[in-house]
Amino acid sequence: MANYIIEKRNMFNKDYLKVMLKDNTHLATIQKLLQEIQSISKVNITDNKRTDITIYPSEFYSAEETEEEVKIQLESFYTSQPLDPIFEADLLSKISSKAYDQIINEINVFGLNLEKYKSLYSKFDEEGFRDFFLPHLNSISRNHTATGETFNKIGKTDMLIQDSIGQNVFIAECKIWYGEKELLKAVDQLLERYVTWRDEQVALIIFNKHNAGFTSILEKSKEAMKTHSGYSSLVKENTQTSVSYLFMNADDNKKKIKIELMIFNCS
Incomplete structure (x- = not known):
């Protein structure tokens, strides 16, 4: 049975959406999640006969486009599990492998959902893809914050997840x-x-937007990773489109960095 119902409505010649949840336990969390979506101007919790959510699309988006984003x-949200990354006791700089794998899994699930909505992703550039992922990443943990275009070291990374005291737990870069x-x-x-x-644990998220022959792109990308001067070893191929590698830190070749290469077919 569905966890929600979405209805498109109109008032004063302006379309808006009503979202009715099967269970209102996470009402405030979902309001916060949806409010961060670029295509949404305002999200209100409305007390009618049954408390629901009212969504008003942003000026340059139709109600249909907003509805697609809300559905994804x-x-x-309903297929993910609550996530609170933990650190290994002997390495304060290292997020646990379990938590890292959970973050990677969330990105993969979300990316696979995105592949189904061509009318939505066809409008995205690299910044658009990044902004689309951030609200969901912010919803999976109560104690961590996901931000975009955040300064770290000498540049601004596309995705950065930090804990409550500002320590980095995950970095990702998005590219077409x-x-x-x-x-x-x-x-x-x-x-x-x-x-x-x-x-120590990062990700490179690639979106194929302009090319046919996705299988060939997967093969080329996996081989290319092994030719990089910092490449150390292949860890494992989690799926056909998500592969783990070990690389050397650019400033310390004794320090290893795990890079997850994730590729989504949005062509």
Whole structure:
């Protein structure tokens, strides 16, 4: 049975959405989640016969476009598990592998949901893809904050998750696929500009937007990663489109960094 119902309504020639939840336990959390979506101007909790959520689209978005974004966010919210990353006792700089894997899984699930909505992702540039993921990443933990274009080391990384005292727990960079050379430049950017000595688990998220032959892109990207000068080893292939590698820290070759390469087909 569905966890929510969405209805499109109109008042004074302006379309808006009503979202009715099966269970209102997470009403405030979902309001916060939806309010961060770029296509939404305002989200109100409304007391009618049954408390529901009223959503007003932003000026440059139709109610239909906003509804698609709301559906993806809600589907991902209801299929995810609460996440509170923990640190290993002997390495304060290292987020637990379990928590890192959970974050990677959330991004993969959310990205796979996005692939179903061409009318939505066709309008995204790199910034649009990044902004689309952030509300969901912010909803999966009570004690952590996900931000975009956040300064770290000598540049602004696309996605940064920090704990309640500002320590980094996850860094990710988003790129549109333009070939192997650009992929390797993105690895350089991640390692040289954004990763400090204490950052040990990061991700590179690639979106194929302009090319046919997705299988070939997957093969080329995986081989290209192994040619990078900082490449150390392949950890594991989690799925066909999500692969873990070990790289050397750009400033300390004895320090290893785990990079998850995730690729989504949005063409």
